[in-house]
Amino acid sequence: MADGVKPRIKLPKTISAGDTITVKTLITHRMESGQRVNALGLRVPRSIIHRFHCAFEGETVVDMAVGPGVSTNPFFEFQFRVPGPGGLVFSWYDDDGAIYTERRDIALS
Amino acid sequence: MTWNRRTFLGTGAAVVAAPHVLAEGQGKPRVVVIGGGAGGATAARYIAKDSEGMIDVTLIEPTRTYFSCFFSNLYLGGFKAIDDIGHTYGALAAAHGINVVHDWAVDVDRAGRTVTLAGGGVLGYDKLILSPGIDFVDGAVEGWDISAQNRMPHAYKAGSQTELLKAQIAAMPEGGTYAMVAPPNPYRCPPGPYERISMVAHVLKASNPTAKIIVADPKPKFSKMALFEEGWANHYPGMIDWIGEEFGGGNVSVDPGAMTLTIDGDETAVDVCNVIPAMKAGRIAEIAGVTDGNWAPVNAADMSSKADPDVHVLGDASQQGDMPKSAFSANSQAKACANAVRGALTGSKVFSPRYSNTCWSLIAAGDGVKVGATYEATEEKIARVDGFISQPGESAELRQATYEESEGWYAGIIADMFG
Amino acid sequence: MSVTRRDAMRVGAGALAGFAMPARAQHAQSEITPEQAIAAFVGDGPVSDGGVTLTLPDLAEDGYRVAVEIDAPGAAEVVLIAPGNPVPQVLAVTFGPMAVVQRVSTRMRLDQTQEVLALARMPDGRVRRATRQVDVVVGGCA
Numbered sequence: 001m002a003d004g005v006k007p008r009i010k011l012p013k014t015i016s017a018g019d020t021i022t023v024k025t026l027i028t029h030r031m032e033s034g035q036r037v038n039a040l041g042l043r044v045p046r047s048i049i050h051r052f053h054c055a056f057e058g059e060t061v062v063d064m065a066v067g068p069g070v071s072t073n074p075f076f077e078f079q080f081r082v083p084g085p086g087g088l089v090f091s092w093y094d095d096d097g098a099i100y101t102e103r104r105d106i107a108l109s
Numbered sequence: 110m111t112w113n114r115r116t117f118l119g120t121g122a123a124v125v126a127a128p129h130v131l132a133e134g135q136g137k138p139r140v141v142v143i144g145g146g147a148g149g150a151t152a153a154r155y156i157a158k159d160s161e162g163m164i165d166v167t168l169i170e171p172t173r174t175y176f177s178c179f180f181s182n183l184y185l186g187g188f189k190a191i192d193d194i195g196h197t198y199g200a201l202a203a204a205h206g207i208n209v210v211h212d213w214a215v216d217v218d219r220a221g222r223t224v225t226l227a228g229g230g231v232l233g234y235d236k237l238i239l240s241p242g243i244d245f246v247d248g249a250v251e252g253w254d255i256s257a258q259n260r261m262p263h264a265y266k267a268g269s270q271t272e273l274l275k276a277q278i279a280a281m282p283e284g285g286t287y288a289m290v291a292p293p294n295p296y297r298c299p300p301g302p303y304e305r306i307s308m309v310a311h312v313l314k315a316s317n318p319t320a321k322i323i324v325a326d327p328k329p330k331f332s333k334m335a336l337f338e339e340g341w342a343n344h345y346p347g348m349i350d351w352i353g354e355e356f357g358g359g360n361v362s363v364d365p366g367a368m369t370l371t372i373d374g375d376e377t378a379v380d381v382c383n384v385i386p387a388m389k390a391g392r393i394a395e396i397a398g399v400t401d402g403n404w405a406p407v408n409a410a411d412m413s414s415k416a417d418p419d420v421h422v423l424g425d426a427s428q429q430g431d432m433p434k435s436a437f438s439a440n441s442q443a444k445a446c447a448n449a450v451r452g453a454l455t456g457s458k459v460f461s462p463r464y465s466n467t468c469w470s471l472i473a474a475g476d477g478v479k480v481g482a483t484y485e486a487t488e489e490k491i492a493r494v495d496g497f498i499s500q501p502g503e504s505a506e507l508r509q510a511t512y513e514e515s516e517g518w519y520a521g522i523i524a525d526m527f528g
Numbered sequence: 529m530s531v532t533r534r535d536a537m538r539v540g541a542g543a544l545a546g547f548a549m550p551a552r553a554q555h556a557q558s559e560i561t562p563e564q565a566i567a568a569f570v571g572d573g574p575v576s577d578g579g580v581t582l583t584l585p586d587l588a589e590d591g592y593r594v595a596v597e598i599d600a601p602g603a604a605e606v607v608l609i610a611p612g613n614p615v616p617q618v619l620a621v622t623f624g625p626m627a628v629v630q631r632v633s634t635r636m637r638l639d640q641t642q643e644v645l646a647l648a649r650m651p652d653g654r655v656r657r658a659t660r661q662v663d664v665v666v667g668g669c670a
Contacts, residue, residue, distance in 0.1 A: 010356050
């Protein structure tokens with residue numbers, strides 16, 4: 001598990017059933033691309049988030065294959081139509097095998 | 110109260126019985142410079158020394174000791190003492206015959222070509238150079254105004270504010286929170302707030318390692334962001350939480366009484382709150398009638414105001430094109446301006462201006478980065494020609510050398526300004 | 529070995545970088561070329577321009593973080609390809625049924641001035657395409 005990894009999620013404050021909402025996500029991660037050469041002239045191996053997945057009540061909303069061309073602290077914004085109340089689960093898959101997850105329970109207004 | 114010359118003369122209880130023209134040049138052309146910082150002090154010095162006494166130069170600067178905002182972050186980080194960044198004006202007066210007046214300019218009458226001082230004096234000019242730095246936009250950060258600056262310092266004009274902020278950081282409780290509200294573009298010193306974050310993190314890492322830093326930023330990205338993010342991950346992992354525009358970093362309010370910061374509706378208690386509001390030109394530029402919106406538009410060739418050919422505006426207060434608001438830029442612009450003003454007043458040769466800027470930032474001890482560019486004067490603006498920037502992953506040796514370069518620059522610019 | 533802009537910039541502190549860019553990045557470092565990445569996505573399907581909007585700035589001051597958005601109404605899947613990067617495939621997104629607006633935004637690295645490409649596959653197998661040219665400049669303290 002990489003150091004200092006922290007996810008951040010932004011959803012609208014009030015949500016009604018049937019709303020299409022904007023979801024913004026960010027996770028702090030160096031996204032070591034594998035192109036860098038360190039002070040000793042050795043290539044620093046790739047170590048990135050390679051997959052981002054968002055599911056609502058177990059069903060995929062979006063699934064992303066992430067490459068080293070995505071910037072440090074990967075940011076993803078997408079649209080999601082809320083069918084009703086339930087759990088929105090975000091997962092980030094790290095090259096080192098770790099999976100970071102965050103859950104937001106959507107309650108409707 | 111709006112100041113103008115007539116209002117001032119009308120107050121019978123004024124200290125000075127009648128106005129008098131301080132700069133009695135015996136027919137010599139007169140230049141008045143308002144603001145003794147990187148732009149103003151450089152301009153005053155170059156005009157005085159290069160004209161060899163042919164021009165009467167008056168420099169108006171309220172402070173007797175100038176604390177450079179540039180390098181003040183290094184003082185916050187414990188790398189400099191306060192005296193290292195304080196400089197006085199004696200040599201400008203003694204070596205170059207500049208009339209240094211420690212007072213506030215409160216009015217400019219461009220038709221009559223006079224500057225009025227708070228202490229009562231009135232100065233006539235043939236050319237006026239304004240280099241007043243910045244002031245803060247009223248109401249820019251909800252809940253904050255200048256009267257709150259002792260609770261929530263900006264420390265974006267150096268001196269007592271910087272010392273106050275340093276003391277507040279030292280007094281933080283264990284595990285406490287230092288928050289910064291960063292400014293929107295354009296503002297003084299684009300990488301400045303992020304170098305400050307780095308310096309505060311450096312201090313806290315040693316003295317208060319469980320403390321946290323939160324940054325609420327209205328911008329989606331910032332100067333040298335990749336370099337700072339890499340440096341923060343290397344040196345201060347897990348300590349710094351930067352909340353940018355996408356996550357509500359622009360939707361901010363503060364409560365100086367309760368010491369809370371609210372970001373996008375979420376309130377946090379903070380121990381130190383460094384509010385750096387949106388900026389505008391130092392107020393005297395607006396009073397002089399040379400601003401358009403927040404800044405003073407100038408001609409690229411000589412920094413003359415687009416509103417008045419006999420008024421020049423330098424540095425942060427000016428709107429000139431592509432150069433960032435920095436001490437390096439102000440110093441670069443001042444030299445071009447001085448050359449042009451001297452030429453206009455004495456017929457000396459005027460050279461094409463050469464503008465450049467470099468911004469250095471210290472991320473941790475020995476870890477210095479820089480970004481910079483060269484510029485040219487076009488009809489439309491000062492335009493960027495080409496540039497350079499440090500790269501992530503550079504060697505420790507290169508980063509140390511980059512930092513040392515900044516020390517060399519500091520010594521040079523201080524000599525340029527103060528002699 | 530071609531010299532990339534980044535290598536050129538390592539030559540001495542304070543070296544000035546010009547705008548001249550090599551035509552291609554060092555693809556020896558990547559397992560997949562841009563052509564292969566495109567072919568893998570497109571397969572045998574027809575490709576036509578339009579129907580997908582790729583939003584990028586004309587000029588990027590900072591090649592490390594460039595805002596990009598792909599809007600592909602009706603698409604099942606989109607891919608973002610930067611042919612001038614060492615690893616051309618930047619992002620591939622599959623939209624589930626609840627992603628009723630098929631739009632995604634991220635921040636990408638651009639190693640050099642190049643024409644970025646977005647491809648979108650529709651449920652009927654057709655592929656739509658959009659490109660944007662981005663000039664990557666250096667410095668300026670912005």
